[in-house]
Amino acid sequence: MPENLRKNESGSVSEKESPIVVIKREIPSLAGIPLHKHKRGQLYFVQKGVIAIITSQGRYIAAPNQGVWVPMGQEHEVIAKTDTQLIHFYLAPEQCENTPEQCVTLQGYAFFSAIALEASTISNDYTWKGSDGRLLRLIRDRICQADWLDTYLPYPQDERLKLIVERLQKHPAIKSDLIAWGKFVSASSRTLTRRFKIETGMTYSDWRQRLNVQIAIKHIVLGDSINEIAKMLGYESSSAFIYMFKKQVGVTPNNYLNIC
Incomplete structure (x- = not known):
């Protein structure tokens, strides 16, 4: 991964890079990411395990082939309830125009899971107007049109x-x-x-x-x-x-x- 795309301690990325950045990561059970926020919208998509996304208002939970959308600027922390494998999608502000305005849990289904897995192999120096960019634009569109699960627990x-x-x-x-x-x-x-x-x-x-x-x-x-x-x-x-x-x-x- 190019130096200017490396993750910082919260798992974020440089805000000036590709329109959509993809990062894979594993989090062991009961570990997590401390309270933080991004200038990008983010989807935490779960390949394996269960994660909880916690804001000051409440907690969202996602199981395999589900994800939690976190809008840009939303403070949140992440806790892995089990050993977890995630795919992070970071969307630049101009890519978030039609995304949800609040945290929600996404139901992935087989097609979304398949394209998310394929997208996780893309190098972040991809060409936005090329085939890799088209795949990521499709994922963005699917996020905007997704079925959402009501797993929210208000605090x-x-x-x-x-x-x-x-x-x-x-x-x-x-x-x-x-x-x-x-x-x-x-x-x-x-x-x-x-x-x-x-x-x-x-x-x-x-x-x-x-x-x-x-x-x-x-x-x-x-x-x-x-x-x-x-x-x-x-x-x-x-x-x-x-x-x-x-x-x-x-x-x-x-x-x-x-x-x-």
């Missing part, structure tokens, strides 16, 4: 809700309702119910289900059994977990990898 900002959220992320099997949590954070259940809805746009129950889906996706990709995942998340039966997952995602846990 509340209220300090009392933050305490609840932090505890649930560490111990997802906890079955406390907002009455019990109210005693933990010294607030009424009515106040917590109202604040949860205002700050996340979701009820507490819906937020917990979204958290459980994010956790479950990691373990599905790792190959854990449905019974093990259901137990870890505090469900009394695997059927109850399967019902929740299908209601949230649209497919059963066993069929989830088929859409990736």
Whole structure:
């Protein structure tokens, strides 16, 4: 790779180079990229594993053949939930005209996965008007027209809700309702119910289900059994977990990898 295209510590690239820059990288489980931002739009496309993209507003998750689009200027950090292989696509500002204005999770499907893999072999000194440039323009167009998955988990900002959220992320099997949590954070259940809805746009129950889906996706990709995942998340039966997952995602846990 030419010197002026080398990555810096956050995995970024020189902002003055090719209209679209492609970089492959591997991140081991639980490692990541600290909080940073780019002057380019970026797609983190997952070849293997599960990643979480975290902003001050919440967390996005992507499994194999999915990706997370991060618009230019958006501060974010990256955490590999498993050993992960990624393809980064950095789009210069003029290439981001029709891309999403906020972070979203992209559903890749077989065709996008194939062209992303092909693009990962392109040297970044390619000719923009040549065949390699055409392939990258196709990827840009597909990003603009992609199907997006709702894997977003919004983060509340209220300090009392933050305490609840932090505890649930560490111990997802906890079955406390907002009455019990109210005693933990010294607030009424009515106040917590109202604040949860205002700050996340979701009820507490819906937020917990979204958290459980994010956790479950990691373990599905790792190959854990449905019974093990259901137990870890505090469900009394695997059927109850399967019902929740299908209601949230649209497919059963066993069929989830088929859409990736």
